Amino acid sequence: MKKILIIGAVGQIGSELTLKMRELYGNQNVIASTRKTEPSQKIKESGPFEFFDVMDRKKLEAVCDKYKVDHIVNMAAILSAVGEKDPMFAWDVNMNGLINILETAREKKIKQILMPSSIAVFGPGTPRVNTPQDTVLKPTTMYGVTKVAGELLCDYYVRKYGVDIRGLRYPGIISHETLPGGGTTDYAVAIYYEAIQHGKYTCFVRESTKLPMMYMPDCLKATIDLFEADFSKLKHHSDFNVAGMSFTVGEMATEIRKHMPDFKIDYQPDFRQAIADSWPESIDDTAAREEWGWKPAYTLASMTVDMLTELKKKLK
Numbered sequence: 001m002k003k004i005l006i007i008g009a010v011g012q013i014g015s016e017l018t019l020k021m022r023e024l025y026g027n028q029n030v031i032a033s034t035r036k037t038e039p040s041q042k043i044k045e046s047g048p049f050e051f052f053d054v055m056d057r058k059k060l061e062a063v064c065d066k067y068k069v070d071h072i073v074n075m076a077a078i079l080s081a082v083g084e085k086d087p088m089f090a091w092d093v094n095m096n097g098l099i100n101i102l103e104t105a106r107e108k109k110i111k112q113i114l115m116p117s118s119i120a121v122f123g124p125g126t127p128r129v130n131t132p133q134d135t136v137l138k139p140t141t142m143y144g145v146t147k148v149a150g151e152l153l154c155d156y157y158v159r160k161y162g163v164d165i166r167g168l169r170y171p172g173i174i175s176h177e178t179l180p181g182g183g184t185t186d187y188a189v190a191i192y193y194e195a196i197q198h199g200k201y202t203c204f205v206r207e208s209t210k211l212p213m214m215y216m217p218d219c220l221k222a223t224i225d226l227f228e229a230d231f232s233k234l235k236h237h238s239d240f241n242v243a244g245m246s247f248t249v250g251e252m253a254t255e256i257r258k259h260m261p262d263f264k265i266d267y268q269p270d271f272r273q274a275i276a277d278s279w280p281e282s283i284d285d286t287a288a289r290e291e292w293g294w295k296p297a298y299t300l301a302s303m304t305v306d307m308l309t310e311l312k313k314k315l316k
């Protein structure tokens, strides 16, 4: 049985991925970890949990030894908006954390690393519609810089040392379990919370802003499908484009109004507008479809029904 260490297990994706992986691979085989945020009861009670900082290599190695870890999933990252407020912190966590994981994996002969990337690798010079798999990577955020460097570094470790590393470029992830932690795409989650709680939302990007998004069940499926993929069939490794859906904020508001006709929205763009404008509108994920069979299930309409239903239960 695999022994999987999930680093960053209390974040938006990590918290749900931990529970999903425990269901699939056995509670005791999935070790959750984070730097300092207290985990949910569900995570604490369903399997092993460790507090440590990914920048602390000794502790990382000790945890790998303690549980005989052979797979590492790294969900720890400082996202685009927080990264612009503290670029050095983003560099430290995203790059020095990653190199610790890669070196630990190389030395301890860890069987597989899953290291996510992001649509933040793209920049203003990248084609914005149906952004190709292999294209210009000149991001303008520190988050994007670290994700490009991370992809290159991971591919280097695959080539040079034969480490099995996989990664996918997450679009904005929408979910109702754990809030996202400081990204530009956070508005696509906040809009649903605010609709349920206050019937209105002030959005920090313009109505016409269109970005690639994905609903959490698709995100978990993409992550686990890539985790399970046959490594020998992969031509790409650390940088798979994955598409879910693409829509403007205005289109989200219209979809919400189908269920809540009185929902109101206004717009006060801030510094995150420029970040959004530098990212693609839609993604070409042919490589992921061909190399490991990726296929999303959710649309804006089906996600909206699900988000509103779940948040009504959670928030009322």
Ligand code: SER
Pocket: 079, 080, 081, 117, 118, 119, 120, 143, 170, 171, 172, 173, 182, 183, 184, 185, 186
């Ligand atoms: N959700 C991320 C962000 O907005 C993109 O990967 O920073």
